[in-house]
Amino acid sequence: MMLSSLDGHPSYSDPPLVWPIPKHLFWDSDVAKWIEGACYFLKQQSNSEVEAAVKELVEMIRSAQQPDGYLNIHFTVVEPTKRFTNLRDFHELYNAGHLIEAALAHRDLYNNDRLLETLLKYVDLLCATFGQGVNQLPGYPGHPEIELALLRLYDHTKDRKHLELATFFLTERGNPNGWYHQAQAPITEQQTIEGYAVRATYLLTAASDLVRVNPQAVDQKFEVAIYRLSDNMVQRKMYVTGGIGAMKRWEGFGLEYFLPQGTDEGGCYAETCAGIGVMMFAERLLQANASVQIKLDGRFADVMELCLYNAVLTSMSHDGKRFTYSNQLASSDEELSQREEWFTCACCPPNVSRILGQIGGYVWSHHDKPDESSSEITVHLYVPSTLNFQVGSDTVELIQESEWPWGNGDIKFTLKTALLKVALKLRIPGWANSYKLSAECSTASTKNGYLDIPPNWLSQNSTFTLSKPLEPRLIAPHPFTNQTTLSLARGPIVYCVEDADNPWVSDHFKAVQLDPRCKIEERSIDDDASGDSFVGLTVSDGASAIDLQKLQASPAVDAQASQHATPIKELQFVPYYFRANRGGKGQMRVGLRRAAPSAGKGMH
Amino acid sequence: MMLSSLDGHPSYSDPPLVWPIPKHLFWDSDVAKWIEGACYFLKQQSNSEVEAAVKELVEMIRSAQQPDGYLNIHFTVVEPTKRFTNLRDFHELYNAGHLIEAALAHRDLYNNDRLLETLLKYVDLLCATFGQGVNQLPGYPGHPEIELALLRLYDHTKDRKHLELATFFLTERGNPNGWYHQAQAPITEQQTIEGYAVRATYLLTAASDLVRVNPQAVDQKFEVAIYRLSDNMVQRKMYVTGGIGAMKRWEGFGLEYFLPQGTDEGGCYAETCAGIGVMMFAERLLQANASVQIKLDGRFADVMELCLYNAVLTSMSHDGKRFTYSNQLASSDEELSQREEWFTCACCPPNVSRILGQIGGYVWSHHDKPDESSSEITVHLYVPSTLNFQVGSDTVELIQESEWPWGNGDIKFTLKTALLKVALKLRIPGWANSYKLSAECSTASTKNGYLDIPPNWLSQNSTFTLSKPLEPRLIAPHPFTNQTTLSLARGPIVYCVEDADNPWVSDHFKAVQLDPRCKIEERSIDDDASGDSFVGLTVSDGASAIDLQKLQASPAVDAQASQHATPIKELQFVPYYFRANRGGKGQMRVGLRRAAPSAGKGMH
Incomplete structure (x- = not known):
């Protein structure tokens, strides 16, 4: 592991992977993603070996922090004079973002600030460094990630400077040559989704977070742009598997409707991390509740589900030992359908680990009504699982049982509560031709792809089945x-x-x-x-x-x-x-x- | 005109059109092509203004020649030290080739060597300069043209050094990075047609000439490669209009079967000059006769005809005043269907002028049998026209009359000769479902798309009609x-x-x-x-x-x-x-x- 020592390492002298990016420049993020994923899995199941590794890494990260809070291996060991000199290409803030996410997962698991403390100190330095003040740098990162991490951090700290730095990074962009980095114009002005696909989805994930967390920070055009770019992506630049990014050359979006299935047809990249990015973006748009601007809409859950079961899951072998980076829809002699054990740029495997570790968060969302009169559970994905949550001081349990995605499509729900305050929203997938409840519910209504089930019916039917024929x-x-x-x-x-x-x-x-x-x-x-x-x-x-x-063909054929x-x-x-x-x-x-x-x- | 003076010209300081190629680097060839086209038209119809211009240009070219025979404006006036230093990019030998072709057309029109003399002197210098000798340069041009010009010159001079230099240029190539210039491998080893489309067709035109003119110079693999590359082009990289070159970025061939109709679909260049190149290539392959290796095959005439009426003719407005460079099969907002009055790189308009000026040569070919027992006319295109030729000391006239390509598809032939020695081969287009002769000919047979009509039937039917329904x-x-x-x-x-x-x-x-x-x-x-x-x-x-x-699409539609x-x-x-x-x-x-x-x- 790169963090084992702050001494030099022979690999630091390797030639750039992609000019001008040294090979190990995003290794900080790979380690961070591994820690984050490990914490999610440890929450579900303890494992002393994994716990020991997390602990060792956390201590290494702590010891790597510089006196002023700075935390990045490359710009501490290899090029200490080049801190914050190339935000576009050098992944410095991207690495910081992933470390913040790791620290939050670590905090959630251990309920201590051993890693978060370090990151908060680093974030203090970043907040002092970036902004529109006189002695501040006006830059924003070429690879979004820190924006969504800062907003996640703000959810935890409620420290407004975290929100403000995220807002600054999100609203600062606008450079005619910046299409690759989604910086060709301010987000509000972007008409089509362009450039590197992973960056685009990470940016829109953070933008959606900002609209939800702090609707006052941005105007209505910001939200309109998010929906516009999402529609552009889903309707014109997404494969039927949920994969995005037709162009291998820039790992990103091509022309509208240009979706060749494989290399011999001129394209298809559909990077694993981009599929994960789409899921993150969709998940944010589904965190709708009465107090936020964004509205619940099942089409985002449809895309999230499509990506999960296809564009993302296809990246890992059944034994979990081999991965893909690119997920084409057709093989060719130039590019066979196969997986690899590892990659020099190893962003995808730990990202799969992160998303599978927190998949429960994608299955449902839970909101208390603003007046705390009741609690609402929205079910986005049908996965055999159990949700426990609190309504005031009462513990509620919601269980879904099914053979999903196999079997006949029946899902059995059991709600365990003495309260009459729980409402359910059950997603009716866009691909479902019909659905049926096991007991008639005359007051249930479907809106934007979700079936609203009121508390009074649930109190009468604490166990019921939703059927959506799988054919x-x-x-x-x-x-x-x-x-x-x-x-x-x-x-x-x-x-x-x-x-x-x-x-x-x-x-x-x-x-x-x-x-x-x-x-x-x-x-x-x-x-x-x-x-x-x-x-x-x-x-x-x-x-x-x-x-x-x-x-x-000579060159035409007789039709x-x-x-x-x-x-x-x-x-x-x-x-x-x-x-x-x-x-x-x-x-x-x-x-x-x-x-x-x-x-x-x-x-x- | 650039040749008006050997003094400097302000445009010589213009920045390169495409790095490192100065804007005016192929102007020599544009002037040469104009002279060549003008000579073809003057042969059909005199015009004192055009004749005066030809004369003026010829004298300028003569006066521009250097004492050692060198003839190129840029490397005489602008960069005299850089002669023959970049054969790949600087179009020096390409210009020479077009000047040779102009000189041959001029010779044919005026029956004097006023221009040809100059070019022969330049060719002497080239023959001394290039080759495998100790003091010779082993290079070959990045843009083929001189090869076909030298073979055309050899047809006229029968000077073996002209044949040898062409052979050298054609067989020298082979550099793994040379795909753009069709130099990725020797021609015999090339499996697919690649790179810049105009260069590819000019190269194959010359290669076909070489097989015809001097079959001993090359082995059987050379001819096999020509047919292989032609099939690859026609069956996998040609539009239904006969256009070639899907990729605008390198003005050339893309992946096999990648033939988008327009810019919004990701491609389509179909350059006018490339269509002309296909016609030249096909015409060479149709100059088959009993004494050469290549065999007459109507599929090349099918492609030649397709290009003429579609990929090439579409490049000129009906009034002859506006042209296109690229001929897409579908317009888009980015690229409308329209023509321009001129181009900075003006290769296409004078090329259209050349091909239309010599279209008669594409309509038919004429060969005496080796024993001079008879003469054979092969009709490739059905265009109202008259062919006069000699069989021994006798003049023969063959007239074809029709409303082609309109009307009902009937073509009336009239053969005027007292001889019983003329045989005809009439092309039956690949697209024709049926054909009929106005009088039965039991001895006529169809082979490779040509109907063989023997002299004895013709002597009985000096006027007859061939019908091929146009539907x-x-x-x-x-x-x-x-x-x-x-x-x-x-x-x-x-x-x-x-x-x-x-x-x-x-x-x-x-x-x-x-x-x-x-x-x-x-x-x-x-x-x-x-x-x-x-x-x-x-x-x-x-x-x-x-x-x-x-x-x-979300992203799929219900099929x-x-x-x-x-x-x-x-x-x-x-x-x-x-x-x-x-x-x-x-x-x-x-x-x-x-x-x-x-x-x-x-x-x-």
């Missing part, structure tokens, strides 16, 4: 993407085809096409090798492979000629998250060509 | 392009839709879709403003516009839901070459989305 369905990207493809989905799960199940494939399923009238059947899979169980899907009667020998295609008897689909767990050739595809019926002459 | 048809790019589009074509003409005819459009026809079962009707258009007459096409019953309000589209009563199509002649908003599209029938629930 396979066909989805497609927007036609402007020029991806005339069909994908299979079932509930929140998006599927793919792999050579492990379809060993005859040798072209990464490029020539495979699907008739939208195809027959789709479910099958229960218990995969022996991985130990995973899930619902697989089989397409029969409707899949075929274009006969490319008979289809030579009215019969299409030559060879029927595929059975095409097996597995969840996209499950890809690359069973060896094979690394051939995979999510979107299959939509078979175009020929012009009247019938399919061959 | 509208639907064409499409290869499905791997991810362009699920339909375009209209009729004979060699590809059509487009424009806002001039469809003024309701405001989205560049992005949302317009076509049912492949649509009804297509012809209409005779006499456009008053331009004076052009052509066959327009009208689609009724099958065109519609997707209702985008009802189709929001089984009904599609909402508003029928378009009549959609008017005009030839793609005719675009942007009538004002309007500059909205245009060639490929319209292919309407996808919904999955069983019926179209709305």
Whole structure:
């Protein structure tokens, strides 16, 4: 670990990873993310080895702090004269942000300030350094993170200078050449989401926090911009898996509707951390309650759920030992569907650890009504779990039980309380065609994707079932993407085809096409090798492979000629998250060509 | 004109157009191309003003030659010490090539060596300078042109050193970083066509010449490579208009099958000069006769014809006063469908002038059989025209009359000769579903797209008609392009839709879709403003516009839901070459989305 000593280290002399960024420049953040993730898991289950490591790291961080509060390895050991000289490229404030988040997780676990104290001292230095004052620097970081960390810190400290520094960083940006860093204009003026995808989502996460925490700090245009950029991202720059960032070259957003599935089609990056960023952003927008400006809207939960089960979960192997950075929707000879044990730039694995460690926070949110007359639980995700919370001095327990995302889609809720003060909001996913409560509730109403269940009904029905049939369905990207493809989905799960199940494939399923009238059947899979169980899907009667020998473009093909295609008897689909767990050739595809019926002459 | 004086000129101090290339570095070639084109037109029709200009320029060029034969304005006037120091970027040999071609055209027109003499002296210097000898430079030019010019010169001089220098330039290449200049490997090893599109076609034109002129100079792998690269270009990197080069950034080829129609889809350059380069390349491959290695194949004529009527002709306005450099298949807000009066880098307009001036050479080729027993005329293009040639001491005349590319597709041939020695090969276009001769010819056979008509039948039928019905048809790019589009074509003409005819459009026809079962009707258009007459096409019953309000991706759309589209009563199509002649908003599209029938629930 880099923090083991403040002496020099041979790796400090390695050539830059990406000019001008030294290889180890974001290692501070990787360690911080590991601590943060570890604290979340330790809260659920103790582990002496992990606890010892956390302790050792915390002490190292404490000892690395400089007398004035400064805390960064590179600019203490390697280039001490270059502190705060390149906020755009050097990840100095990004590292600080992750250390703050680690300190808050550590505080929450141990109920002591052993790490937080150190970070508060560093934040004092940052607050003194940055701002519009005479002796202050007017800069803001090139990679957002400290903004959301400061707002999280403010939630804990209620120290206004933490809020003010976050507000300063968020509102200072605006430089015509800054598109890569989402700084091409002030947030309020940004019309489309651009640049590096992770940075964009971290920035919007913090911006949403600011609107929620301190609506007075920003005008209405700020909130409008957040929704505008979110819509732009989801409707025009997001893959059907929830992945974002078509452009590998700048790890970010490309043209609107430019969403090639893989390298051989000209793109697809869909970085794991960007998927996590989308979840963070959505989660912030779902922390709506009567006292804040933002309004609860199920479409953000739809995107959060989509990312979790697909864009994010696909990044980790079933045994938790291998990861991906980029999550393409189709493999190619240049880029196979596979995972790696580690990366030189290791941002993604500890980020997966953080998000899985705090997944409970994504499942539901809990707000007391301003007058404390009642408490409201909003259920965003359907995951077997138990929520305990206080209403005044009373402890309430809410349990959800289901086989989700498998099974038939029934979720059984049990509310344990003697109070009549608890209301529920249950998310009805955008993909659900119907839903049903086990007992009729005439006063329940659905608004923006959430079913409102009032306290009086709950007091009569402390145990009830919400049913949302889980059935396979066909989805497609927007036609402007020029991806005339069909994908299979079932509930929140998006599927793919792999050579492990379809060993005859040798072209990464490029020539495979699907008739939208195809027959789709479910099958229960218990995969022996991985130990995973899930619902697989089989397409029969409707899949075929274009006969490319008979289809030579010169450069055009006759659009009215019969299409030559060879029927595929059975095409097996597995969840996209499950890809690359069973060896094979690394051939995979999510979107299959939509078979175009020929012009009247019938399919061959 | 830059050649008016060898004194300095203020523009010589202008900053580089593209680093490190001074703005005026290829002006020598522009002047040469203008002279060459002018000579072709003067051969058909005299014009004293043009003749005077040619004469003045020729004298200037003569006077600009240095004592050792060197001839280049920039490296004589501006940077005399940098002769032959950067063959890759500085267009020095490219300029020389165009001057050679101009000299040959001038020689052919005036039957004197006033310009050719100068160029022969320069070529002597080049032959002495380049090669594998001890005091020679081993370089080759970054922009091919001199290779084909030297081979053309060799056809005239039969001087083997001209052939040898061309052979040297063609076989010397091979540098892993040279993809932009088609130098990533020797031609024989190149697997796919890459880099700057104009350079690639000029190189392959010369390579084809070399195989034809001196098959002994190169091995069989050279010819195989030419066909491989041609197939790669036509089948995987060419637009349905014959345009090549999807990537604006390097004005060249992108990934296989990456053929977006316009800037908002991520590409489409289709430079005019590249279309001309394809025609040159195809024309060389069609100069097949019994004595050369290459075999006559109509697919090259198909591509040549496609480029002529579409990718090339679309570059010039009907009045001949405005040009395009890039010829996209769809406009966008960023790049409207329009033409300009001139360009700083003016390669395209004089290239159009050259090709139109020598179009006769593209219409047919003429070869005597090796034993001089007979003469063979191969007709590649159907253009009303007359060919006069000699068989021994006899003059033969072949006339073709038609309304091509309009009318019903009948071509009337008249052969005027007393000899029984003339054979004909008539191209049957790849797009033609059928053909018919006005009199039965039992001995005629079709091979590789050409109908062989023997001398004995011709002596009985000196006047006959070949009929190839011209009817509208639907064409499409290869499905791997991810362009699920339909375009209209009729004979060699590809059509487009424009806002001039469809003024309701405001989205560049992005949302317009076509049912492949649509009804297509012809209409005779006499456009008053331009004076052009052509066959327009009208689609009724099958065109519609997707209702985008009802189709929001979040990020996926339900592929089984009904599609909402508003029928378009009549959609008017005009030839793609005719675009942007009538004002309007500059909205245009060639490929319209292919309407996808919904999955069983019926179209709305």
